[in-house]
Amino acid sequence: MIRDSNLEELVSKFQEKDRLALARIITIVENEPERGKEIFDALYKNTGKAYIVGITGSPGSGKSTLISRLAQEMRSRGKTVGIISIDPSSPFSGGAFLGDRVRMREIVSDPEIFIRSVASRGMSGGLSKATYDIATVFDAYGKDYIIIETVGAGQAEVDVIKIADTIVCVFMPGAGDSIQAQKAGIIEIGDILVVNKADLNGDKLALQLEMALDSYTRQTGWRPPVLTTIAIDGVGIKELLEAIEEHRKHIELAGLLEERRRDHIERKIKEIVESLIQEHVYKQLNEDKGIEKLVEKVYSREENLYSAADKLLKPIIKKFVG
Ligand SMILES: Nc1nc2c(ncn2[C@@H]2O[C@H](COP(=O)(O)OP(=O)(O)OP(=O)(O)O)[C@@H](O)[C@H]2O)c(=O)[nH]1
Ligand SMILES: [Mg+2]
Known part of the structure; x- marks a missing residue:
């Protein structure tokens, strides 16, 4: 399941209860979201x-x-x-x-x-x-x-x-x-x-x-x-x-423990979706060259702030969903 062979080795050491592997894996999930995801793919089923x-x-x-x-x-x-x-x-x-x-x-x-x-x-x-x-x-x-x-x-x-x-x-x-x-x-x-x-x-x-x-x-x-x-x-x-x-x-x-934990999971999934969307939007906004034109249009009152924001958002959402 893990593509990166170094990571695979690290995870197997972790599973053998190697403390250094534990420390490394924590550092990875903190700092490298992509590799962190792979780690969770491998480990999450053993949690709870x-x-x-x-x-x-x-x-x-x-x-x-x-x-x-x-x-x-x-x-x-x-x-x-x-x-x-x-x-x-x-x-x-x-x-x-x-x-x-x-x-x-x-x-x-x-x-x-x-x-x-x-x-x-x-x-x-x-x-x-x-x-x-x-x-x-x-x-x-x-x-x-x-x-x-x-x-x-x-x-x-x-x-x-x-x-x-x-x-x-x-x-x-x-x-x-x-x-x-x-x-x-x-x-x-x-x-x-x-x-x-x-x-x-x-x-x-x-x-x-x-x-x-x-x-x-x-x-x-x-x-x-x-x-x-x-x-x-x-x-x-x-x-x-x-x-x-x-x-x-x-x-x-x-039955409150189950309830509490289900609530946490729901909240966490929502938080992750939120942050993924935010990340995508920020990235697109920074790359989008169309904003200057929109600023001009708002400046000359051809558009207002809201219609401009709409125009900016639509292609971003399309790109995200597609
Ligand atoms: N007299 C007394 N002092 C205590 C007791 N427990 C802790 N202390 C002292 O209170 C001080 C603060 O203790 P910490 O355990 O660092 O408190 P903390 O709540 O973790 O502090 P922060 O993480 O900085 O918010 C230390 O000097 C401890 O030795 C106690 O039961 N009685
Ligand atoms: Mg403390």
Whole structure:
């Protein structure tokens, strides 16, 4: 099926669980859409098995620390993990992934935990596509869990986290407790709410979150639990994984997991079609020499903007469909 013999070799190495092949394939799907397509032709049928956990929350709330602990907990149960960290600030975020360098070394040295960061700066449109593609590769590789970290600010990031099966929202005690609790948007998407840094007294915030949940009814029959953790000490991590598993069971039994995943697939197909059309249109517009004539016609009021746009669009669509 794969025409490129180098690619074929790479895919077979990937299927033998070669970590370097995994890294290379991720780089290809990120940067070379044509070859990426061939890779998905070969690998997509093996996906849909991984469970995706999204972790979101304000900067510095302890998401990365929590994820490193959670990944260790998953590993201690014999599961493999792929982590996608969406870093809003730096395109070179490899080293910035975990607040605590010692722990980072611990995690990175485990061959069954694979971390990839994606810089979100300047790629609002493609961010969710890139994340979904990397998650798909992890899934095909056979990762049991995929964890996605995002700061959850802005629509692009919220879109990203929506590909998760279970969404965990992380809060921290301190200034603005009630403001955090009132962030209706966050409470709406969270399946599990975590008050991290409980060593700094998280009781008040946990209570406020519970109260915010009281005033909010869900159709899904699931009330998000509010957990407290001390990620730096590994306190509450086991309970977090248990809550994730419980949520998973709930949505599986209720048929909601299937529904969620079908929705994601529909949204992704539409997004891809949209971006293909956009790409084609941009390309044609840039190549089209007719625009100058149209500008003149509009300038002299022979045409108006809309009729000119129509004239430009028709041949582009014809070319696209044909
Ligand atoms: N006191 C306390 N500090 C914590 C806890 N968990 C994490 N931290 C510290 O909080 C700081 C931020 O932790 P990170 O894990 O990098 O937080 P983050 O949410 O991933 O941060 P960004 O990715 O930059 O948004 C680090 O200095 C951590 O050591 C905790 O439970 N208690
Ligand atoms: Mg982080």
